[in-house]
Amino acid sequence: MLRDETIQRVLRFRDDRDWRQFHTPKDLAVSLCLEAAEPLEVFQWSGGDTSCRGKTDKIREELADVLSYCVLMADVCGLDLDTILEEKVEKNEKKYPVEKARGRSDKYTQL
Numbered sequence: 001m002l003r004d005e006t007i008q009r010v011l012r013f014r015d016d017r018d019w020r021q022f023h024t025p026k027d028l029a030v031s032l033c034l035e036a037a038e039p040l041e042v043f044q045w046s047g048g049d050t051s052c053r054g055k056t057d058k059i060r061e062e063l064a065d066v067l068s069y070c071v072l073m074a075d076v077c078g079l080d081l082d083t084i085l086e087e088k089v090e091k092n093e094k095k096y097p098v099e100k101a102r103g104r105s106d107k108y109t110q111l
Helices: 004-016 025-037 039-043 056-077 081-095
Strands: none
Touching (some): 004 056
16 A cells, blocks of 8 residues: 555645645546556557566556556545555455456456
């Protein structure tokens, strides 16, 4: 999980620049979606090369952008990242029980 000090640093970066005023849930959702697509650029036109080898610096940068927007959106919406992630994992554990899902990529409705 993200450490509280890391989360606070992201929020402090925003607040030091007085950017919270621009961070509506809608605008953060748009930004999050746009940033979430950017890791695809790392693999664009790579053909059969699907590994991370030689691409980790760019992947790190793109994932950091995505995580930053997750922190900002959670803050604006009053959500705790640990709590919402734990709840989602618990929900997925029920939808994808190990005995049915292990080694399979089927959607839970197909298990």
